[in-house]
Every structure is written in structure tokens, then in C-alpha cells.
Amino acid sequence: MKAVVLKDYGDVDKLAVQDMPEPKVGPGEVKVRVIAASINPVDWKIRRGDMKAMMPLKLPAILGRDVSGEVIEVGTGVEAFEPGDRVMGLVNAGYAETVVAPTEAWAKVPESMDLRDAAALPLVTLTGVQLIEEQVQPSKGETLLITGALGAVGRAAIFAARARGVKIWAGVRRKQLVEAKTLGVDGVVALDDPKDVAKLPTLDAVADTVGGEAVAAVLGKVKHGGIVGSVVGEPKGAKEKGLTVRTFLSHVDGRRLEQLGVSVAKGELVIPISRSFPMSDAKEAQKLAEEGGVGKVLLIN
Template identity: 35%
Template sequence: MRAVRYHEYGGVDTLVVEEAPEPSPGPGEIRVRVAAAGVNPIDWKVRSGALRGLLPVELPAIPGRDAVGVVDRIGAGVRGVGPGERVFGLGGVTGATAELAVFSAWARVPKVWTDEEAAGAGLASVTALGGLNALGPLEGRTLLVEGAAGGVGGAAVEIARALGATVIGTASERNHGFLASLGAVPTTYGPGLAERVAALAPEGVDVALDTAASGSLADLVAIVGGPDRVSTVADHAGARRLGVRVADAENDSALLARAGELGRRGLYTPRVERAYPLERVGWAHARSESGRVRGKVVVLVRAGRAPSPTGL
């Protein structure tokens, strides 16, 4: 099969498209013929070697944790899904940016989602849902999302809105129109956040979700009135120091199915900034590393598939 691989830790120049051995699904897993794969910060952090002490990988490695495709083979014990079904899902820390990938968690793709959108949904949706679930019921509450224009932040905004929350989201000014289109009240991040939020929500903010690890956790705690009302999916060190709740991404089929159901109801649409062909995977990683992505970056894997009209 064709796959993206890197044979050593390093920059985007280590990424090559080449032939690689086909993976096989184990018990409780499925294999899919990949149409498109997501690019997430974890992908380039692992590839760079920055996380080798925490998440070592066997080289050569295939980057990518989430993708969309058609089920090709099922492992022992798998029920409720079969060959030919279109699913989005999650595998290991590596392995998704290839013609064949193995999932340990998956859900059916809403018919209204394109392959590009579904490729950007897996990790973003389970991460967002994990962070939101840690905050308890959201209906009728006001939520502040730090880093709301990114893949996880944008998913959190739409999902929280679907769950009945009023959402204030932080982002650079160039992304305020984007946040408004998701249903959030936009504001800028950084010094003076508490004053800006107070002007937007005179009755106060109930809970906050940090998706950015921008050093703002102490401010978020002060804004909402306590660490038990804040969760983070990004700042583990700050959370330990302040007593904030931490929500780690999990390969959870139930969370994926919940995101898919919101998609079917038109309440959640994964936002894709750019879709790159497989041969330009280095560009995709570089764009993700820039830290200025609005929504998600994805890589088109299926042979002969062209980017959607919104892809660049």
C-alpha cells in the first residue's frame, strides 16, 4: 500500500510517500480503505521527536491518528459493522495517513459530511466532548472556550451550542467572523480577558474549557470562580498546579457516535481549513505546525481524489 512514512525523527522533510506493509486488524479492530486522514498537533509533535520520552514509536512510522474510509476487513469479535460501510475513527498514535489503516474506535459517517469533514472529526470531536463532559450539564449555562478557532475549540463551540450553552470564544481578531459563524460570541485572548468577558457576560460565566495551553488557566479559574469549573485538554502542567480538571482524548466509539449523531442533525460540521493531496503531506504538517489553523487540516489519501472546492 502507499503510505506516508518517516524513517527518523525530524522536520517535515523526513516525510516520504512510499510503499509500506499492509496492517491487519486485531481483535476488536477494523481495517479501512482510507479516503482522507486528519493532521493533528500530536502527529508532528511525535514526528519531531519532542515526545519520544512519553510516546516512543517504532520507525519507520506512519503519521496520523484519525481518518475516514470504507471498512475493508474486521477483526475477531467485531459486531455491528461490516465491509463496505463508511466510517470515521481513531487508531493508534500513528498509522492513519495511508491507503489502509486500522481503527480501534469508529462510527458511521453522517451522509451530510464530506470525506474531508469526516477526516477532521475523529480526534477533535472526542477531545472536545471529553473536555465538555468534565464540566457537567451545559444547558442554560455560559461557557468560555479558550482557543475556539482551532480544530478542538471549534468542535467544542458547536457541540456546546447544540447542548444548550451560550458560548464565548477566544481567538485572534481575524477569526472573529469564523467564531460567530459557529454560534460563539467572539473576543480576543490575552491580557484583559476578564474585563472583556465581563462586558460580554454581565451575569458571569459558569464554566470554561481550555483547548490552547496558552498559559491562561489561572485567568480562566478567576473568571469562573474556581478550578472545579474549568477543564483543559492541553495544559496538563497548569492543571496539576491549579487543580483544574484534565480531559485526555480517548478512543471511544460512543463519543464518535455522539458526534456523528450531532452531524446527522445538522448541529455539528467539522470545519476544514485546507485539504492537501497525499504528495503534499509536508505542506499539511507545516500548516498545522504554524499554530494558525482555522479548524482542521486534512490529507487526501484515496488515489485520484481531488480536493473539495473549499480545499487549497
């Protein structure tokens, strides 16, 4: 099969399309013909070597955590899926023509959803929802700030927090303030404007999706003992301020992913897609995604 392979750590020129052995399906696994994959920050962080210690690779390696496609084979013991099913999943080695992953990684795609668009959902929606539901766990009426609120993970976090009856503040850059007001939250704050940050009310918790100066700017607004949940590592100075810090990596959850797919199909949760590229143009696609902006970048087979 053809796959986008990382030959060595470095820039996008370390990516190449080449033939790789096709994965074989085992017990409890599902094999899928990949229609589309999506690019996430973890992909270029791995490519650059930023995550060698946490996620070491045996090179050459196939990147990619999100895919959508059609089931072509199931292993023994699999009852939830059958050949022909339209699915999306949180996997490994997704930049390829076929991929194999455990049953629990997969979710069926709603009939009304474009199968290619479904590739944008698994990692970002599960990360944002798990950040709220499993880590921060805000209670009804509490005040929560979500950093990077216009990003895909931030949008999923807002969706999950809204379901819990939380007062939501969206943290964005000053240039994003107008767009952020379309999110339907209780308040919007420019995290790169100290005067704007100073106007924030006391926060019960922060759900951090970006890290760095953005979250550092608001730590002083969190009540003593308040929670800071982060998908990008422990914020510097948070524990020293008496805050409870919870960091995590997202995990597969096919049941929840299927529910989130239905919410996207209904328009209750919106994950913007900026652009699609052929899988063979993965270098250009990763370069564009790494430059930042709002919207997922897809790779299409």
C-alpha cells in the same frame, strides 16, 4: 502498502512516503481502506519530538490519528461492521493506504456526508465533546469560557456545552472577534486584550483548548473552586489560585462519534476544512497545518 513514515524526529523533511507492511486484522478489529486522513496538532508535536516522554515511538513510524474509508475486512467477533461499510475512526498509523483498529474506534459515516470530509471529524469532535461531557461537566445556567473557540476542538466543545444549557463565552484572538460572533454564543472575548478580558463576568469554568497565555489571562476570572479542564496540559498557576484542574487525552468512542457525524451531516456542528492534499504531499500539508489558522487539512489517497 504505501504510507507516510516518520524516519526520525525533526522537521517535515523527516517524513517520507515508502512501502510498509500491510496491517493484519485480528479478533475484534476492523481493516479499512483509507480514503482520507486528517492532520492534527498532535501529529507535528510527535514529529518534532515534543511528546517523546508521553508517546514514545519506535521509528520509523506511521503518524495519523484520523481516517475515513471503506471496510475491507473484519476480524472474528465483529458484528457491527461488514466489508463495504463507509466508516471514520480514531486510530493510530492513519497516514497509509490501509489501517486496522479495534471495533470501538469506528463509526459509520452518514450517507449524505462526503467520505473524504469525514476524516476531519474523529479526533477533534471527540476531544471537544469529551472535554465538556467528561471533564468540565458544566451544569445548566453556569458560565463557561472556551478558549480557542474558533478551532475545531473549540467548536465541538461549544456544541456539547450548548446542549447542556450553559452560558458560553468564546475566547479568541482580537483579530478573530468578528468571525467568533457567528458562533452563536452568549459572549465573545479577545484573550490577547487585557481590557477585554477585564470585562468578563465571573466564570464557573474554563474549557481550554490552546493553553499558554490565552488560558493564563482568564484564570483570575474563575471563581474559587471553579473548574479548568484542558486538552493541552495543566495551566500554570491554576491550582495555586484554588481552581480544580482536569487534564485528559481523548479516547475512542465509536458510538458517540457516530452521533457527532449525524450532527455534522445535519449542519448542527460545523468543522471547517481548509484544504486537501494528496497523501504523497504530506510534508507540504503538515507544514501548512502547523502554521495555524481555522480549518482542517486533509490527506487524500
